Amino acid sequence: MPFGKRARGRRAILSAGILGVAAALSLGGAHAQDKQFVMKITAPTINATPDTYGRNLAAAIEKDSGGRIKAEVYPASQLGSIPRQIEGTQFGAIQLAVLPPEFFVGLDERFEVMAAPGLIQNMAHGQRLAADPAVAKLILGLGANKGLRGLGLFLAEHNEIIARSPIRHLADFKGKKLRIFASDFQSVALQRLGATPVAMTLGDVLPAIQQGAIDGAYAGVQVFTGMHFFDAAKAVTLVDQPAIFLVAEANAKWLDSLPADLRDIVVRDAAAQSVAINPVAVDIVERAHKGWIEHGGEFIKLPADEQAKFLELLSSVGDDVSQKKPAVRDAYETVKQAAQRLK
Secondary structure: OOHHHHHHHHHHHHHHHHHHHHHHHHHHHHHHHHOOEEEEEEOOOOOOHHHHHHHHHHHHHHHHOOOOEEEEEEOOOOOOOHHHHHHHHHHOOOOEEEEOHHHHOOOOHHHHHHHOOOOOOOHHHHHHHHHOHHHHHHHHOOOHHHOEEEEEEEEEEEOEEEEOOOOOOHHHHOOOEEEEOOOHHHHHHHHHOOOEEEEOOHHHHHHHHHOOOOOEEEEOHHHHHHOOHHHOOOEEEOOOOOEEEEEEEEEHHHHHHOOHHHHHHHHHHHHHHHHHHHHHHHHHHHHHHHHHHHOOOEEEOOOHHHHHHHHHHHOOHHHHHHHOOHHHHHHHHHHHHHHHHOO
């Protein structure tokens, strides 16, 4: 074959090879763009702020990702008890958990500082506290060395107390076994009132009340109404302490595995929904109060002087508990100072 023809042949083969590689790379990029990522979101409640946030976040992420992320929401502890939900999120079986931060104390005891009594005065105050940059940076960064990435912090409502035998006076606390979240702040508070605190995951509370294993429980009215606690007890004492904050914790490894644009969407939407949920949470609480009464429930308030005494007994719990734990003390001071500044 003449030299010119051989050269032209080699160039044609080379060009075809380059085009083939380019096509393969283009196809690989297209496949990467087409890949769908599953995002399981877990919450312990039904028709309450945690699962509502999860549904709103899922819708936003699916929309903004163009369907490249398929978000599945599992309310009412469908993926296991709260400890199992935390483990699932930490090790990657679940991609995001929406829970009160104090349930993460097994990973870092500073998670419990948002459960200190007396921090906030009302819903608006609590929403400002959750949005405070110093508070958000503290709480959302706590799980970083445990496989978690905090993406959102917001307020659900206040804790109230449901009881089989109504609590109408401070004296009625004495001797009662009451469910609490996993927090020394709640434990010490109840002990000061003469009650016995029993840490328990939410899914176990209703049957425990029905069976008489406990006399009542700390939780929010939206939980009591949404999960039909009126089938077990009718009386809720409105003590409004402590507040129930929520944290959205993602599995860090899964988040880092996403393409950069999808990772940015998840982070951005989680933060945006943490703000957007605020008026929704207020509405959920109002509807839950109305629903409780419609189902034959009763709301009780302690006499004014006894409510004042209740708050006085609990006022020093935050300082007393945190002083025994240096790491918790510093975190609590950050949150307490922000709460005072934002009144």
